[in-house]
Amino acid sequence: MILTLKRGISRKEIERLEKKIKHYGFKPHISRGAKDITCGVIGENAILLKEFFESDPLVRSIAQISKPYKLASRQIHPKDTVINVGGAEIGGKSIAIIAGPCAVENRQQIICIAKAVKKCGAKFLRGGAFKPRTSPYSFQGLGEKGLKYLAEARKETGLRIVTEVMEISQIELVARYADVFQIGARNMQNFNLLKEIGKTKKPVLLKRGISATISELLMAAEYIMSNGNHSIILCERGIRTFAKETRFTLDISAVPVLKKETHLPVIIDPSHSTGDRSLVPAMSLAAIASGADGIIVEVHTSPSKALSDAAQTIDVPAFSGIMKKAKQLANILGKKL
Numbered sequence: 001m002i003l004t005l006k007r008g009i010s011r012k013e014i015e016r017l018e019k020k021i022k023h024y025g026f027k028p029h030i031s032r033g034a035k036d037i038t039c040g041v042i043g044e045n046a047i048l049l050k051e052f053f054e055s056d057p058l059v060r061s062i063a064q065i066s067k068p069y070k071l072a073s074r075q076i077h078p079k080d081t082v083i084n085v086g087g088a089e090i091g092g093k094s095i096a097i098i099a100g101p102c103a104v105e106n107r108q109q110i111i112c113i114a115k116a117v118k119k120c121g122a123k124f125l126r127g128g129a130f131k132p133r134t135s136p137y138s139f140q141g142l143g144e145k146g147l148k149y150l151a152e153a154r155k156e157t158g159l160r161i162v163t164e165v166m167e168i169s170q171i172e173l174v175a176r177y178a179d180v181f182q183i184g185a186r187n188m189q190n191f192n193l194l195k196e197i198g199k200t201k202k203p204v205l206l207k208r209g210i211s212a213t214i215s216e217l218l219m220a221a222e223y224i225m226s227n228g229n230h231s232i233i234l235c236e237r238g239i240r241t242f243a244k245e246t247r248f249t250l251d252i253s254a255v256p257v258l259k260k261e262t263h264l265p266v267i268i269d270p271s272h273s274t275g276d277r278s279l280v281p282a283m284s285l286a287a288i289a290s291g292a293d294g295i296i297v298e299v300h301t302s303p304s305k306a307l308s309d310a311a312q313t314i315d316v317p318a319f320s321g322i323m324k325k326a327k328q329l330a331n332i333l334g335k336k337l
C-alpha cells in the first residue's frame, strides 16, 4: 500500500506516521518525488490497514501496490536508484563498466589485467575467488588468497572490486576485501544467503538465475531489500532456452522491462550470456543501447590461457574497442561512462 502524504508535511509528522505503521507491524518506506512525498507500507496484506490510514489527516490518498515486489518496485520509488561505490556511480546517468577475468588465477595475472582495463576506462574490476563451476573437477578459485590479490589490484589501480560470495559462511571474509558482493545466477534463489546479504551494507550485484523469470529476479532483490540492504544492481546474464548457437540466450528486452518495473540499476553480462568472445562486442553495445546502466565483461590479457570461461573472454584490444564505441553511444544517450 502506498500513502501519498499531505503537501508540506513536516519531518515530525512523517516520524509520527512511521511510528504508526511500525505499530501495526509493517515497515514504512518514504520516497520523495518531484511533487509528492509518498510512504510505502510494506508487509503482507498491508491493504487491510487501509481504513486506519484513510482517516489520517497526514494522508491525501492511498493506492495498492499491485506487484508482489514492493521495495524493488518503481511504484513505491519512482526515481532511479543511483549506487555510489567509492565515488563511482551505478545507475542514473552513469554507465558502469565492470571488467576483468572470470577468476583470479594468480597475483601477477589480476594486477596486470586490472591495470589494462583501468587504462581503457573501466572503474570496476571483476574476478572470482570462489567459483561456482559446473564440474567439481574444474578450477574452483583461489579462495582468500584470491581476495587478497584483488585487494592488491585495488590498491595499485583504484578500481572497485566486484567478487562473488557463494555461501553465508563466506560473507564476512568477502566483505573484508570486496566493494560489491556478487550473487551468482546459481544462487539467485538461495533465500538464506539473500537474507544474510540483506543484513550487510555493501552494494550487491544480483545475477538473474539461469531459468528465472524477471519477476523472480525482482523477488530475489526484495529478499535482500526487506532485510535492510537497498543497494542492489540487477544483472541479466542470459537464460536457458532451446537455442544452441549461444551458451545462454541474452534476454535484452529484460532491460526495458526491468527499467519499467524497478528503480534499481540494471546491467548486462555479455560474456556468460553468449559464451562466445566474438559476440561480446555486439552484445555490450546492444546493452548500452537498450538502456542498461552498464556491463560486466570478462577480459584477460591471454584469453585462450584463462583457467575458466576462456571461450567467452575477450582480450584487451577488443575491450578497448568496446570502450571507444560505448563512449560514443553514451554521448548519444546523454549518459557518462
Ligand code: PEP
Binding pocket: 102, 128, 132, 164, 183, 184, 185, 186, 207, 237, 269, 272
Ligand atoms: C561469473 O560472473 O563469474 C559467473 C559465474 O556468472 P553467473 O553466475 O552469471 O554464471
Ligand code: MN
Binding pocket: 102, 103, 272, 298, 308, 309
Ligand atoms: Mn565466468
